[in-house]
Amino acid sequence: MRTYSALFEFYNAVTVAACIVLVLGLVVSVALYKKLDGMHKSLAVYLGLMLGVDLLSRLVGYVLSNNNLIVMFIFTFIELSFFMYFYKRHLFKKRQRALTLIGFAGLAYMVGEALLIFVFRGLDFKQFQPYSKVVDNFIIILMALGYLHEKMNRFREDRWGNFRLNSIILVFFTLNTIVFLPFNFMINEKSGVQFYFLTGNAIVISLFNLYLMYEIWKNGRIQTL
DSSP states (O other): OHHHHHHHHHHHHHHHHHHHHHHHHHHHHHHHGGGSOHHHHHHHHHHHHHHHHHHHHHHHHHHTTSOOHHHHHHHHHHHHHHHHHHIIIIIOSSOOHHHHHHHHHHHHHHHHHHHIIIIISOOOGGGOOOOHHHHHHHHHHHHHHHHHHHHHHHTOOSOHHHHHHHHHHHHHHHHHHHHHTTHHHHHHOSSSTHHHHHHHHHHHHHHHHHHHHHHHHHHHHHHHO
């Protein structure tokens, strides 16, 4: 029990650090916002959205006695909506209609799954195994692969920063999918071993957000120079 408590406290500390990273990212973004190009302004908005979801999750968890599972569906809907816009607006050169349709289908699935769990069937922790986050990650991975395919077909890449950003998005959401596939195990396991996975995931998320903050800072600095 003491080990479980220690793991839980360490996980909480890591999530607080992740929130601090988002706050720092937002501060940097606001300070440089007018100097950023369109793509990096969008990344700044993403950090702001993620901070808002993080704070909402803590608030709902406090009000509902640590039950903030509903926020996961809000988070996945916002995240997928953002990356659909981001890829269509800043990365894709073609319309990618198939990926757009898949994206909207994913959003519809998230709404349907949330209604099924929280309205029609009722929340049951022991049976709680949502796939909205997996769907979210999978569609973003498809968009990242679609971007790589588009670049390979053009036989040239004149903006390696975008290629690197896309590759990091691909790796990040692939790792994130591995964590969220056994979600029922994560919320019902009593030994505490799930906190190793959750803590590792929180660290990866922080590193991803730190990279986005670095890209925003670098772009603002380049525009200034």
